[in-house]
Amino acid sequence: MNKEILKTDFQSLYNALLSRDDAYEGLAFVCVKTTGIFCRLSCAARKPLESNIEFVASIIEAKNKGYRACLRCKPEESKKPLSLLTARMIEELNKNPQKRWDSDAIRVLGIDESTLRRSFQRDFGTTFLKFAREHRLGAIVSDLENGGKIIEAQLDAGYDSSSGFVEAVKKQIGTSPKGIKFQRILSAKWLETPIGPMLGVADDEGLHLLEFAERKGLPKEIETTKKRIGAIVFRNHPILETTEIQLNEYFQGTRQIFNIPIAQFGTPFEKSVWAQLQTIPFGTTRSYAAQAKAIENPNAVRAVARANGSNKVAIIVPCHRVIGSDGSMTGYAGKIWRKEWLLTHERKFMPSQEQS
Template sequence: MIRDDDTLYAALIARDPSYEGFAYVGVKTTGIFCRLTCAARKPKRDNVVFFGSCEDAQSAGFRPCLRCKPLDRRRPTSGALDALREKLKAEPERRWTTGDLKALGYDPSTVRRAFQREYGVTFAQYARSQRLGLAVSRLQQGGSVMDAQLDSGYESGSGFREAITKLVGDAPARATGRPILTAQWLDTPIGAMLAIVSNEGVHLLEFADRTALPTEIKRLTTHVGPICFGSHAMLDELARQVARYFDGQSPGFDVPVVQRGSAFEVSVWKALRQIPAGSTRSYGEIARFIERPDAPRAVARANGANQVAIIIPCHRVIGADGSLTGYGGKLWRKKWLLEHERRMAGLVMSPSLEPRQAALAL
């Protein structure tokens, strides 16, 4: 990534998240260093100095900001979000009210915004999805409809049936024994990801704010099966490998992937998995590799149809001129992922914001 101070100062003013973990700002007048995304008042241009790491900033005598906490590996989130998420894990069957939130010292509107910003749903919707997932799991295990209804906090039988029907596409009494995909949110330094799995493998892994996510979920429920939030051994293993990836310990994944597509799409996805971490390829290079040199646009469409982000690394595909092209998870994340992988691979950074184009051979 570019390292000139003018570019970094512009990123500081814009709170550009693509530099998260790769650039920090030291404020000379306070002796404090921050993330470029820090919400604190922005200092004047003459009063800042930039660093490539927390260690460099500390060596220069700057102290970490208490607001944006640059020493934390994970990006800062609302304290309410972190605490309430843990409470939801501990009490998944609880039916939360605004009074409960106020009793814990939280402003309900603040909590709502924090969950909406991170997961795209309100706290109430997030909590309800956990309760419904628990209820469906109990129905799958042979529990009674009434027990599942009460455990999930629904006083109205009709309301419970409607909610379960929307979730799994069937009435509760008929949900028992049906194959159901399991979903869970995974937190990463660059935003929450929705993971959906089955015993066979990972069906979906996408960032929460991906525009196509609702369509992808609908496609899964139509062609594979209903989805509920809950616990699953495959989710546990996926979460472990995702954490290792973002912690810089390993760029690879060995969890099985279950993704339906045409023979052409499958060939593109297989080619994507052969691009080494730290490298990039153009659509044309992928097309030639799969022996379809006339189909770079079709490769681009297949790349965009991938719904298992990071594991099938569609972010490693760039334009023929070396420029970044569209990415459903947002372009700033694409830049972040490429930089992160280059660091894991131990490669020298390019003097440009755009990723270097690698050799043709996959």
């Protein structure tokens, strides 16, 4: 199904319901007349007959029609709930962040590895084993940065030989365990949102990257960030915690302005464009031509478009608010349907005087 939300008719919505497509997340809900329940279109429950449903554009509309929220997909929550299997394994990871997971460890829990792989791919865009490996390394690096002993980190990580442990750290960090204290290391975290997981990367300087997992250029952006700034490991960081809180507030409609330090690298021209993006008011749009005029370089429309495309901090640096002069939804690497979703979401929560 084409996820660019240009026309919304009953058949398109019903097809999305049948395929559990999340393209209309937050934009449309299905109401089941026979049960009196309303759901997300991506709900995993058994699909009702076409004749027994109607679609509405908001939770308020569904409730006004007398429907109650589904207990399975929980449409009133700002985030899509993780699958039960994913949530269970994240709990296991949190119990012992340094545990070395493999197929045998998964099997001991009575879990099918292929089912677990699909669950994590669906929720985070990566496999469980890779997710666990990256988070285990983050815990190890944090211990070593704080003066932990290398031999203890090695044993905690499940490595019998020091050479194997050193090589594993070198491969991921670019230096030996001894050199970690002297190298700049960024922190990364997967952040859940109603329209897909986002990867946040930060250090004490600020937020360097915030991108949707599906962005094609994300692997290249990660490698470029590593080369220009430093290694990246998965672990928590105060700026990532603040980012997660403020993103949740944004998606709940209670936050319109972010106050998170931005530290993404770029040319002086790119930085001027990104700074101007942050002046576009919540729920409004601006054309690329207007952006060029705003930075006092009206002939640089194409350069402005390229700078918008190179923005590595989505939503907070709101490149989604820039559209074509004809009103078209163009130029969004996070996928056009997300751009329209974000703009529609913001318009819902604009103060009434701004909407008039």
